[in-house]
Amino acid sequence: MSTIIDGLSLGSIYALIALGYTMVYGIAKMLNFAHGDIIMIGAYALFTMMNLTGSPIVAIITAIVVCTLLGIVIEKVAYKPLRGASPLAVLITAIGVSYLLQSVAQIIYGAKARPVTLFSLGTVKFGEVTLSLSALVTLIVCAVIMVGLTLFVKCTKIGRAMVAVSEDKAAAQLMGVNVNNIISITFAIGSCLAAFAAVFYLLQISATSPTLGSMPGIKAFTAAVIGGIGSIPGAMIGGILLGLIEKLCQSVTALSPYTTAIEFGILILILLVKPTGLLGRKRREKV
């Protein structure tokens, strides 16, 4: 039982990161390998502001602002010039951005892990099971963000423009949608989500280092694919599923070293059965 709760709380972090991934992928059709590193920068922003002011609220607001601005800048400098170029070129600049952010963080903050304690929410006891409140909060916030994003995409003008862009860029442009702006806005939202991910990551794993973002980034990517890239509820389900699998494997000592293999093995199985992920839409191919 308590393994399941641990799994849910880890999964909710993956889900939160995967939401950002899937937003960007679904609309801009690019794998943003730098997403994990934006989270890392967010974590360092939190670290800096916590040390300077000691107020979690200020720190969180700063992190959100920093991440969003960073997302916009990266998009303008590294991705926008390549709009219309081959997607692989964009993939590689994304990797370049990822290296760049990591080494900047190392130059500024050093390679050592730094402790960050935003606030501790304590624990509640339900009979046998001790539940940490931060896990619960993460889950709730993740669900709220998911619902919010779904509503945003379905009901607002910008949201519907995003759907249009993701369906067909050329047609969207013909209908008067400013494709460039929509993609930039998507990046801003994705990076803003990265800041939230940083906050909740640090609530549960309270240390930050320059390579913080790479593994959660890849895990969240996996989660997004399991759920079906581009599908917002899919990302949530995929993330939580992944967290549960990871914790279940780790709780069995004999299986624990093989956790990565099992997680990725399940991913491959899911994709073999459903080639576009759990909630991904099938697209009929036309010649």
Place this chain on the structure above:
Amino acid sequence: MTYFGYVKNDFKFKHIVNYVIVGAALILFTVLQLVGAIPRSTSYLLTQISYSIILSVSLNLVVGFLGELSLGHAGFMCAGAYIGCYFGGILSEYIGSKLLVLIISMLIGGIVAAVFGLIVGLPALRLKGDYLAIVTLAFGEIVRNLCKNVPWFGKSLGLSTKTYGVKLFIVGFAVILIMLILLQNLIRSKHGRAITAIRDNEIAARAMGINVTYYKLFVFVFSAFFAGVAGVLYGNYATPVLYSFFSYNYSIEILVMVVLGGMGNITGSIISATLITIANFILTTKLSGDLAAIKNLVYALILMVVVIFNNAPALQSFKEKFSFAALNDRLMEKKRAKNPEKFAADIRNDSAQWSRIPTKISMDEILSTDVVSNEGIRDEGDKPSAK
């Protein structure tokens, strides 16, 4: 007409340029090595270059010619390195000749990797684009995770291997030559055309009667085989073989070599693998101590600038005006004016320039034959499969 007549007619320098480059490098550096004119670090750098070239050219076959994004190349390398070197270690107790042990272990490593390639090839039949990319990445990580937990391979200590010594690069370059002969003949055969046809339009290719399943699996197996061979070369260069080297980051680095070299451009892959390896070598060795932290910064900046410069649509016109290519075009223009008939014949023979078509040709353009200029066939930024 006889076969040789055909070969003579078909002969062009660009078809042998790769052999010339690699062969010349092989002869030059072998002689230098034998007279003792190159320092040890350079001969090890040549070893690194040789396995990087093998990796990037073999990945180019999957990414550039078959058009499937693979992020698991380091996984094949990992399987080849661990298993090939493990058997190499056993064999060296029975066989005295180091070279023979190396060759046998390269074959073993290659075959094992090829089997893994077959396993990865199977999902490739069902999956497309980024979904396939994540599956290959996942597969590479699975292989790595298993290798690091196998007791025979030393678990977290890594597999201790016997290093081959400074002459390893000679073997490496010989492998490159063999691979190039196989690969280039494959690409220019009907099988190669079938592979590129699958890349350009899978459904159309299927309709033309091309056995898509067979070719996809074949390409994955072929490319994995050479990744495995490269892994064995790596294992004979560095001891111990340690799982951490083969992470997806390394797969991505190989992909960077392929993309910078140009998709489907073998010469490009060779050159970019060489340059990137040298750049890494210089950055690692020159930026020591306190400067090491800026190494990745410099590398990242170079990467971004090169990719943006090479690919940005906005810079296209600027580049075309002021590049060697423009100069080349003007020269060609003059040549064409001098002898128009010969040039037209050239174009016709050349209409299947597989190696330099960037990514995609739409069916219409193929059907309209006699592709005159490159301009019409530049990709529109779409995946081949998205059509």
Place this chain on the structure above:
Amino acid sequence: MKKFVKFVSAAMAVALAVVCFASCSSNQVFKKDTWNIGCTGPLTGDAASYGISVQKGATIAIEEINAAGGLNGYLFAFDMKDDKAEAADAATGYDTLFEAGMQVSLGSVTSGSCKSFAAKAAQDNVFFITPSASEEAVIQYGDNAFRVCFGDPDQGTLAADQIKADGYTNVGVIYETSSSYSAGVFDAFKAEAEKIGLEYKLATFDGENNKDFSSQVETLKDCDIFFMPFYYTEASLVAKAATAKGVNAVLFGVDGFDGIDAMFTKDDVINNKILYITPFDAESTDPTVSKFVAAYKAKYNETPDQFAADGYDSVMAIYNAMKKADVKDVNISASDLCNLLKAAITASDFSYTGATGTMTWATSGACTKVPQIKEMKR
């Protein structure tokens, strides 16, 4: 052809830029009239913090020696190449250092790359004394290899005996399967535990992708003491996970724990008692230690950890051995120097007292020093 030409032009531009940049900043650390100490270690990537600490500690030692006038009138030069904790990069680093004129070395920081380094150093007969590569195989490549840290098995055996002596019966062990350090200590612990009849429950993790320790703590939640042979970053996360789960076991660690106190902020509540085996205590009043700690704090504005102390001691041990051997010729070849140093450092009357205690060396290359068990104070 067009695409190709374009590519070549771009590639040449890159090559030029790289070469330009490299030659501008090319730091010729090694000179003809200095004693040249080289080593490799992770300066970027996941393990970077270990390599950087060693580099800083060694730099403090070099500065101290050079401020005192060096040896026989010649100063020391120190260069460290980044090996990202990879074997291949360590090999490259070794070759470039050796060709640049390295005479004596600190080997590598991590065990995996140090084996690659040691294999090459054994061929050339280059003396090295590694600060922190604790795997046994590292010093088995040749008689030129020495170390400053404890070997992995020593600590595992010691920990098992200590836990048994303290009378714990509910013992839990967490170890990192992907780290040779952790697995090496654990293997010795396991062997010793079987010998002395100590029973324990086991949980493992894979350091590459595990930052959340709730399930490991959950597995061992009934234990009174956790034995945790790994580094302080992960250990601090285990402590936080244990506190969050209400598990009050004692956390017992090895020398990798050193520096764990910096991983807790003043707001953190940790209910667990944290003990660890260490040769180094930054709060010690011993004059050698406090001098080193003060110099380190003044230069880098942080408390040195055990890697830094080991880096400092490695350089100092080399310096003292060279002083004992009374090496005069600054252009002595690495191999000749190695033979002198091997004799000097294993001599029965040679011992060195540094930041991590008083050390003597056996011909095997292992170092004997007295471990202490320290409790973390906050």
